[in-house]
Amino acid sequence: MAFRLFIVEPKGFYSCSSKYVGMASLENTVGNVLAESLGPDSVDIIKVIDTPREDKEISKKLNCETSKVRAVLNDLLEKNLVALDRERLDTGYTYYKWVRREDKLREYANEYVKQRIEELDRSLAQEDEIMFECACRRLDYGQAIELGFACPDCGKKLSHAVSVKGSRKIKEELRRLNSIKNAS
Numbered sequence: 001m002a003f004r005l006f007i008v009e010p011k012g013f014y015s016c017s018s019k020y021v022g023m024a025s026l027e028n029t030v031g032n033v034l035a036e037s038l039g040p041d042s043v044d045i046i047k048v049i050d051t052p053r054e055d056k057e058i059s060k061k062l063n064c065e066t067s068k069v070r071a072v073l074n075d076l077l078e079k080n081l082v083a084l085d086r087e088r089l090d091t092g093y094t095y096y097k098w099v100r101r102e103d104k105l106r107e108y109a110n111e112y113v114k115q116r117i118e119e120l121d122r123s124l125a126q127e128d129e130i131m132f133e134c135a136c137r138r139l140d141y142g143q144a145i146e147l148g149f150a151c152p153d154c155g156k157k158l159s160h161a162v163s164v165k166g167s168r169k170i171k172e173e174l175r176r177l178n179s180i181k182n183a184s
């Protein structure tokens with residue numbers, strides 16, 4: 001499936017010099033949706049913790065500062081998308097390892113797609129609205145009916161203004177999101 005990102009730009013928390021590639025066991029679709037909703041940096045980290053890892057290990061793999069990696073992980077933790085596991089060794093040393101929550105990630109991706117579709121459906125409906133106008137104002141169909149097609153300010157008859165067709169971009173985006181939704 002070809003993924004194009006318009007309308008929504010991925011928001012990066014930081015940019016790393018190297019992108020981690022490989023061992024992406026999360027399905028592509030979920031990964032792509034997460035890249036769109038969380039930003040590519042979060043997805044890089046999510047991919048790296050295909051097995052529980054310490055934050056130092058993650059930052060080494062991504063060639064990123066540990067503080068930056070931690071900031072992203074904390075954000076993911078707040079969103080419930082990762083968990084922090086404690087592992088105590090016999091020596092007394094305790095490891096803190098990050099674990100990704102596959103079910104939550106999938107849920108998050110599905111919810112994102114659902115919400116985007118609802119948002120776009122709304123703006124599409126608004127754009128498709130038939131508008132009525134006089135010299136001083138522009139009203140939608142419902143408002144025009146309520147006023148009996150007469151302007152409350154100038155008293156003139158409201159005439160049919162151009163009906164704006166739903167934008168092609170929104171329609172394309174909706175097709176893309178619906179195909180993701182139907183595939184999941």
Ligand SMILES: [Zn+2]
Nearest residue numbers: 134136151154
């Ligand atoms: Zn008027």
